[in-house]
Amino acid sequence: MSNKLTTALLASCALGLLSGAAMAQDFDYGKFDGYTLKVKLIGGTQYEKLYTRIPEWEALTGAKVEIVSSKNHFDLDREIKQDIASGSITWCVGSNHTSFAPQYGDLYVDLKELIPQSELDKYVPGTLASAMVDGRLVQLPRVTDVSNLYYRKSLYEDPARQAAYKEKFGTDLAPPQTFDELKQQVIFFADPPNLYGTAFAGKDEGMSGRFMEILRANGGDIFDENWKPIFNSQAGVDAVNWFKDIYDAKAVPAGTINYTWDDIGAAMAAGQLAVDLDWPGFAGFYSDPNASKIASELGFATAPKGTAGIRGGWSGSHSFSVTQQCDNKPAAASFAVFLTNDESEMMEAQAGNLPTRTATYPAVKEWFKANDKAFMVDMFTAWEASLAEARTPPLIAQWIEVSNVIWPNVQAAIVGQKPVQQALDDAVAEATVIMQDAGLLQ
Amino acid sequence: MTRFFRSPQATPYLLLLPAIAVILAVVLVPLLVSLWTSFTGYNLTKPATLFQWVGLRNYQRVLASSDFWWAFGRTVLFITIALNLELLLGLGLALLVNKITWGQRTLRTIMMFPMMFSPILVGFQFKYLFNDAVGLVNNALFDLGLIREPIAWLVDPILANFAIIFAEVWMSTSVFAILLLAGLMALPKEPLEAARVDGCNPWQVFRHITLPFLMPFIYIAMTIRSLDVARAYDMVRIMTNGGPAGRTELLWTLMTRTGYQNSQMGMANAMGYVSIILSIAFTVFYYRKLTQARTFMGGAQ
Incomplete structure (x- = not known):
């Protein structure tokens, strides 16, 4: 009883910030006095703020947390694979991501066995579904990643540009509904080297993801239902041509083929791009007047549709997973739930990240309104709208x-x-x- | 047998035993395991595949892969250009610093700064410098009125490789400079003075006395650097990751992607064993040169 009382007291302290948005916690975080939970967490400024909540979980459960590794996701991935290869899984909770999760085989447990359904029901259903691999819930999603459009209102509201656009294309200049329209606008806005239409992630999984997004929006896909690769279809050719056309038209910086997210963010914040199809995490950066030249004119729109009339939004989540080898799985599950509970998700959402719990969306919109950041409400509305159609990369x-x-x-x-x-x-x-080597295709 | 271990002849072996054991554990065993895995379909995340024998399949694929041979050739070219540039610049720096009498220690310390940075940070630094839109290089060229259109440093096949070599030279020239400076400081003064008395000009002194004396240091520096040049991996990974379209792909980026990202460790090890020829060739070459240079120094000629 006293445990529950402490839980309730601590929870209500944390919820004090949320001014009335608080809801009773019915998840029992348990007591693990004297236990030390070993965790491997993704590091980096935008991820580490959440870890300031770890002492709260320690106070709540009596356990201690030892962060045995904190690295960027690619290094963490390499380290986890080395752990699997050497059979030295001595830790309990690891940061994970939708794109990486299927590689780890049976390293992680099915969290449905550790967390009651009533608690899982609080997560956004689509997000939770994308955290499954082979029907097993191997991750508890922490923040969702799906791309939508950031655009500069000053360019779209400029009368001279509006008139020129109307004369050239016969339609009003407004945030694009389709990828064809986006291409047209990107080329229209481009005035290199001072202004480019956009930039795209041109290498690594970012490039594959961008390609897959347009491929799917065009009605194609990477694999057919028998895992046969089919992305050399007409939809695939059209998708590649979309990139090639804007590249050849010099509407994107020539270096974009070598860009990753950090370069694109820097270019957009420097006012060099007209639109940017990007993840929600940049909203905070772009809207910060100290870091961004476009803070006062930032607009948000839901991602465009492809030739098939659908959105191909590439979605994934950062998440937490619990290892099979863990010597105290309930403690590990308690930790993962705590770092994705309503208060944790609120903390992520206030920083501009897309939360994974349904209740956080209305709560954070209220919070933004109350804190003079009404424009962020538009951002959450645009991003939330794309969640329903968003799809993960093939989970293999x-x-x-x-x-x-x-x-x-x-x-x-x-x-x-x-x-x-x-x-x-x-x-x-x-x-x-x-x-074929993997035995998935005969 | 017991008698042998107690005899004085056994002492050196017994004393070396710990070292031998450590070397076996950290060098020979991993070497044998990796050789074994190169004949299997070993997947890093599926320990059971360690015993999935595929014979020469990995080697056949490596030898038949044009991507691999392009990366191989590019790596040889990269090492050759980078090491020679580093040598020339390092030698120049060492000769200059050696002339200084006041503040030399401070300069030596400053010279070592680039070595103190992690290659990842060097990668991020140069990726930013060479960024076509917000990078310092292009901005400087624009302001000087030298270009009208931005130069895509990290995209163009030649410029991208140039940018990577530039970053590598920046990071590692000081290794040569420090080693060669040590050689210069150990150089006996008498032959130099004798040569000057005999009327040699500075170039003749350098060509016939300083340089031959420095050659062993140069070859040691070359051997060390040709083996640890793979440190540049992190830098290339950040700057281009072998792209665009494989234009800057080096053996290290290709092997790491295959082994760690794709988890195909068996395949990556096969690539490793094919490319080990490269390391052996460079090492043998420089050791031969080193022996020759030492014979020369010993007064044989």
Whole structure:
């Protein structure tokens, strides 16, 4: 009884911040006096604020947390694979991500066995579904990642540009509804080297993801239902041509083929791009007048649709997972729930991240209104709207490997080193070998 | 057997035993395991695949892969250009610093600064410098009126490789400079003075006395650097990750992607064993040169 009382007291302290948005916690975080929970967490400024809540969990449960590793996701991934290879899984909770999760096999437990359904029901259903691998809930989502449009209102509201656009295309200049329209606007706005239409992540999984997004919006897909790679379809060719057209028109910086998220963020914040299709985490950065030149004119719109009339939003979540080898799984599950509970999600959402709990959306909109950041309400509305149609990358262990044959070939097509169809055919041939070796494709 | 271990002849072996055991554990065993895995379909995240024998399949694929051979050739070129540039610049720096009498220690310390940075940070620094839109290099060129359109440093096939070599030279030239400076400081003064008395000009002194004396130091520096040049991996990973379209792909980026990202450790080890020829060739070459240079120094000629 006193445990529950302490829980309730601590929870209400934390909820004090939320001014009335508090809800009774019915999840029992348990008592693990004297236990030390070993965790491997993703590091980096935007991720570490949440870890300031760890002492609260320690006070609540009597356990101690030892962070045995804190690295960026790629290094963490490498380390976890080395742990699997050497059979030294001595830790309990690890940071995870939708794209990485399928690779780890049975390293992580099915959290449905550790967390009551009533608690799981509090998460956004689509987000929770994307955290499953082979029907097992191997991760508890922490923040969701789906791309939508940031645009500069000053450009869209400029009368001269509005008139020129109307004259040229016969339609009003407004945030784009389709990828074709986006391409048209990107080329229209471009005035290099002072202003580019946009920039895209041109290498690594970012490039594969961007390609997959447009491929799916065009009605295509990476694999058919028998895991046969089929992205060299017409939808795939159209998707690559979308990138190639804006690249050839010099509507994107020539270096975009080598950009990752940090470069794109820097270019957008420096006022060099007209629109940016990007993850929610940049909202805070772009709207900060000290860091961004476009803070006063930031607009938000839901991602455009492809030729098939659908959105192909590439979605994934950062998450926490619990290892099979963990010597105290209830403590590990309690920790994972605590770091994704209503208060934790509120903390993530206030920083501009897309939360994974349904109740957080209305709560954080209220909070933004009350804190003179009404424009952030628009952002959450635009991003929330795209969640329903968002899809994860194929949840198979081979995805990263397949992605590593897609992006260099797409790059080759964009810079004109290979014809588009040949680049995609080459990638499909390599992907087919990967799927055959894995035994998924006969 | 017991008698042997108690005899004086056994003492050196017994004393070396711990070292031998450590070397076996940290060098030989991993070497044998990696050689074994190169004949298996070993997947890092599936320990059971360690015993999935695939024979020469990995080697056949590596030898038939044009991507691999392009990366191989590019790596040889990268090492050759980078090491020679580093040598020339390092030698120049060492000669200059050696002339200084006041503040030399401070300068030596400053010279070592680039070595203190982690290659990842060097990668981020140069990726930013060479960024086509917000990078310092392009901005400087614009302001000086030298260009009208931004240069895509990290995209163009030649410029991208240039940018990477530039970053590598920046990071590692000081290794050469420090080693060669140590050589210069150990140089006996008498032959130099004798040569000057005999009327040699500075170039002749450098060419016939300083340089031959420095050669062993140069070859040691070359050997060390040709082996640890793979440290540049982190830098390339950040700057281009082998792209765009494989234009800057080096053996290290290719192997790391295969082994760790794709988890195909068996395949990556096969690549490793093929490319080990490269390391052996460079090491043998420089050791031969080193022996020759030492014979020369010993007064044989």
